[in-house]
Structures are given as structure tokens and as C-alpha cells.
Amino acid sequence: MEKPWVEKYRPKTLDEITGHDEIIKRLKNYVKKRSMPHLLFSGPPGVGKTTTALCLARDLFGENWRSNFLELNSSDERGIDVIRTKVKDFARTKPIGDAPFKIIFLDESDALTGDAQNALRRTMENYSDICRFILSCNYPSRIIPPIQSRCAIFRFSPLRREDIIKKLKEIGEREGLIIDDEGLDAIIYVSEGDLRKAINVLQTAAAVSKYITDEIIYKISSKARPDEIISMMKLALNNKFTEAREVLYNLMIDWGMSGEDILLQMFREIPNLNIEERKKVDLVEAIGECDFRIVEGANERIQLSALLAKLGVIGKEN
Numbered sequence: 001m002e003k004p005w006v007e008k009y010r011p012k013t014l015d016e017i018t019g020h021d022e023i024i025k026r027l028k029n030y031v032k033k034r035s036m037p038h039l040l041f042s043g044p045p046g047v048g049k050t051t052t053a054l055c056l057a058r059d060l061f062g063e064n065w066r067s068n069f070l071e072l073n074s075s076d077e078r079g080i081d082v083i084r085t086k087v088k089d090f091a092r093t094k095p096i097g098d099a100p101f102k103i104i105f106l107d108e109s110d111a112l113t114g115d116a117q118n119a120l121r122r123t124m125e126n127y128s129d130i131c132r133f134i135l136s137c138n139y140p141s142r143i144i145p146p147i148q149s150r151c152a153i154f155r156f157s158p159l160r161r162e163d164i165i166k167k168l169k170e171i172g173e174r175e176g177l178i179i180d181d182e183g184l185d186a187i188i189y190v191s192e193g194d195l196r197k198a199i200n201v202l203q204t205a206a207a208v209s210k211y212i213t214d215e216i217i218y219k220i221s222s223k224a225r226p227d228e229i230i231s232m233m234k235l236a237l238n239n240k241f242t243e244a245r246e247v248l249y250n251l252m253i254d255w256g257m258s259g260e261d262i263l264l265q266m267f268r269e270i271p272n273l274n275i276e277e278r279k280k281v282d283l284v285e286a287i288g289e290c291d292f293r294i295v296e297g298a299n300e301r302i303q304l305s306a307l308l309a310k311l312g313v314i315g316k317e318n
């Protein structure tokens, strides 16, 4: 089987990381000085936190970077025992070769329990002469303050449109794909700044066709075209209930979309509707209520039809 493209095209050095210019600049400075504090990488999934940590280690330690680098995924190994044993064992031995220190990378460290974080804090203190920690997390608020204050914090943002496009075009060229502009727009829309998702969607689409169109992208990611969602909402707001429901059924039955996905996309399109602010607020409320009912187990088709009916009432308000 073909290697996943997220692995095949994973950057090897800091220079190859897409976007995050300020962060990369600061990290390169650490490499140049061969010295760094403990680091905390926070941000949404798929924007390059893990990759950046690996690249930093490679740039610092060269060929044999693995002997001075310990990677732990806290979601699998989140307990206090792991911190006590694995981390301590690695942290207490000297760096190999001419490396100035070792690096312990704790991926998804917001999954560590409070006890484990407290143990970690002490380990960070005790071995800070020969060991640096890089913690990565989605939610920095789940990291206890004493750890936060010991780290230089790097906030990774969702990747910018142009950064994602650049990477997709590069991969497209290497893989012999033709991606048209609508296809690119569609990948940007469905991936929401998550480059891992964008690359995975591209690879899945490429298995269907070398010519990547928006049609294929929306189909494989079971998302509706944004304009279709908007047109359904507009029909409903203009009291064309039957027509709006036809669009809805088409999405649910022919495209196999779940009620939850349709709701999420409706929610996302609210700012793009040309209606008064007050009606947008009512819309958010109606969608929120519908979402709650579906989560509680109510019938999706009935709830979404009822939502479209509600939109008609909101549309009529003045």
C-alpha cells in the first residue's frame, strides 16, 4: 500500500515547514545558539506542532538525533507511572555525542492527568541542566500554571489559505495531479486550516481521479457545496419550505450527509447570509436547539425539516 502522503511529505528540517514564520524564526535562533528553554507548543490539530518538534531536534542534533530524543504520546501513556519511569530514566542519563542537552517531547500533553503534570514539573526542575522538554497541546489552559510558567509558549494558528495552497500544489505536481482552482477552494473549505486534513483529502481524491475538481472533494469528504447550503437556507428564509426540504433530502439521501454535518455547515454559513443581524442571532439559536435535540436522539430528518420551517418564521419577522 502507498505510504500516507502526510508522512511522505512531512518536512525534515525547520526550513521546510510551511507558514508559522515567526515561530520558525525564533526556533532557528535556538538552533544557532545551541541553547533553548522548555517549550510549549499549543494550537489546533494538523498545523505542524509535532512536525516542528521533530524538525527542531533534527536541526539541533543532526544525523543521530534519535538517540537524544524521546517521544511520548500522552494520550496512550498519560499516567504518573510513565513520568516516573520512562521520562526519568531518559532524563537522568547524559546526552550522547556533542549534543548540549536531550529533548523529551510530550505530544498531546493536555491529556496528562493533574498528578502526572505535577510529577512532570518536578522532573523538569531536577533535570533541567541536561534535558529540555517540548510539550505540545491543543488546549494550553489544561496545562497546570507552574508548567506553563517554566516554558516558552508558542501559539500555532490554523494555516493560512496561501500556505495550504502552496503545499497542495507542491504535492500535486510531484504526484502528477491536475487540481483546478475550484478543487483547491473546496479543499481549503473542508480542511479549515488543518493541513493534515487537506493532504489526506487530496490523497483520497487522487485515488478517484488525477483531475481534482470541487465535485470530487465535496463528495469524498461528505460535505455539501457551501453555495448549496446557502441556497437551501435562503429558500427556507423566503418561505419556500417544500423546495428547501428537497435540497435537504438530496443532501441527506443522495450525498449521505448526517444531520449534524448539515447543521455545522449551516452554522458556518450564517455570516455569509444577507439578512439583518437580529435574524442571524435567531438563526444561531434555532440551529443550537436543533443540534441539541439531534444529539439527544431525536429523528434527524424531522428535526431538520422543523428547522427549515422555523427559518420561514424568522424570515418573515420584521
Ligand SMILES: Nc1ncnc2c1ncn2[C@@H]1O[C@H](COP(=O)(O)OP(=O)(O)O)[C@@H](O)[C@H]1O
Residues within 6 Å of the ligand: 005, 006, 007, 009, 010, 011, 016, 017, 018, 019, 020, 044, 045, 046, 047, 048, 049, 050, 051, 052, 167, 195, 196, 199
Ligand atoms: N506547517 C506545516 N508545514 C508542512 N507540513 C505540515 C505542516 N503542518 C502539518 N503538516 C503536514 O500534516 C501532517 C500532520 O502534522 P503534525 O505536525 O502531526 O500536526 P499537529 O502535531 O499540529 O497535529 C504532517 O505530517 C505534515 O505532512
Ligand SMILES: [Mg+2]
Residues within 6 Å of the ligand: 049, 050, 051, 107, 108, 136
Ligand atoms: Mg501532533
